[in-house]
Amino acid sequence: MKKQFLSLAAIAMGTLLFAETGYDIMKKADEVPEPKTSSSTATLTIHSKKGSDRIREVIMKSKDYGDVEKQIIVFTTPKDVAGTGYLMFDYDDDDKDSDSWLYMPAMKKTRRIASSGSESDGSFMGTDFTYRDMGDRSLNKYDYTLLGEESVDGVDCYKVECVSKDRSEKDPRYISYIGKGDYILRKCEFFDRQDTLHRILTCMDFTTIKGFTTAQKMKMENVQSGTWSLIESKNIVYDAQDIDDSLFTVAALEKGRVR
Numbered sequence: 001m002k003k004q005f006l007s008l009a010a011i012a013m014g015t016l017l018f019a020e021t022g023y024d025i026m027k028k029a030d031e032v033p034e035p036k037t038s039s040s041t042a043t044l045t046i047h048s049k050k051g052s053d054r055i056r057e058v059i060m061k062s063k064d065y066g067d068v069e070k071q072i073i074v075f076t077t078p079k080d081v082a083g084t085g086y087l088m089f090d091y092d093d094d095d096k097d098s099d100s101w102l103y104m105p106a107m108k109k110t111r112r113i114a115s116s117g118s119e120s121d122g123s124f125m126g127t128d129f130t131y132r133d134m135g136d137r138s139l140n141k142y143d144y145t146l147l148g149e150e151s152v153d154g155v156d157c158y159k160v161e162c163v164s165k166d167r168s169e170k171d172p173r174y175i176s177y178i179g180k181g182d183y184i185l186r187k188c189e190f191f192d193r194q195d196t197l198h199r200i201l202t203c204m205d206f207t208t209i210k211g212f213t214t215a216q217k218m219k220m221e222n223v224q225s226g227t228w229s230l231i232e233s234k235n236i237v238y239d240a241q242d243i244d245d246s247l248f249t250v251a252a253l254e255k256g257r258v259r
Contacts, residue, residue, distance in 0.1 A: 022144030022160045026176065029183045030139055034069075035212055035238035038062045042233045046127055049226040056081060056125070059258060060233075063243050067092045070248035073134075074258045075125070084125070085253035090136045098135040103253040110250050121170035127229035128199060128220040130170070141165055152177045152186040153204075171198055184213050197223055210238045 020028075044056040056078070062071040068091050075084040083105035090098050097115035104111070113131050114120055120132045145161040157177040164172040171190035179186055188201040199222050203215035214236060221228040247258055 022146040025158045025160050025178055026144055029178050032183050036064050037243050040233045040236040042231050045230040047228045088135055094138045094140040101250050128222045156180045157186055182213055
């Protein structure tokens, strides 16, 4: 009986030693393989608290260079925003902040977007997404706690609390729901500086394209204002063609080369 007890204790201790921490889970989520190139179009719906919708159409392209992933988003309709472009460089080095630029054709001017501070927490093109949301969040800038497990749309997920080391962020705490089987983000709850639920990101309509699990819809709901924004991706193409490096430049944005 004593020998059996010791065996059970050893198994339990082994389980504790090898159990994943919140950081382990978020690191695996960050390391999920992605395509080298991606091209798609998307419909962006911006829902106001009065119930009206504004519809935007965009082109999105990205290319992974190993040490940096470059992404570009260009609005094509309606006319009042057509040609507006957003260029972003996300670096593999966790200690290096992203670089991003916004081009406004009406002003014929490109503006650099700060990767930290209040500007990065600003609304992206009038949506409920922020500039910070559009890029990757550095693992080293947050502390992580595994809160448990919970199902999201029938998918068993790890529930991980992520707390920013920079308490000046607009939403310094968020809870990520990461799929246990694939480490894909399914949902995220953002809390403001008063630790009140502010926004909820829901990833939906998953499909597999060339082996890559892809959310075709991403909805960001502001529970405090009653607004929401929905990105519906279409015509998704992975690794099918090389994308010209020159497209990922401020000059390409200003000349309207991305089509």
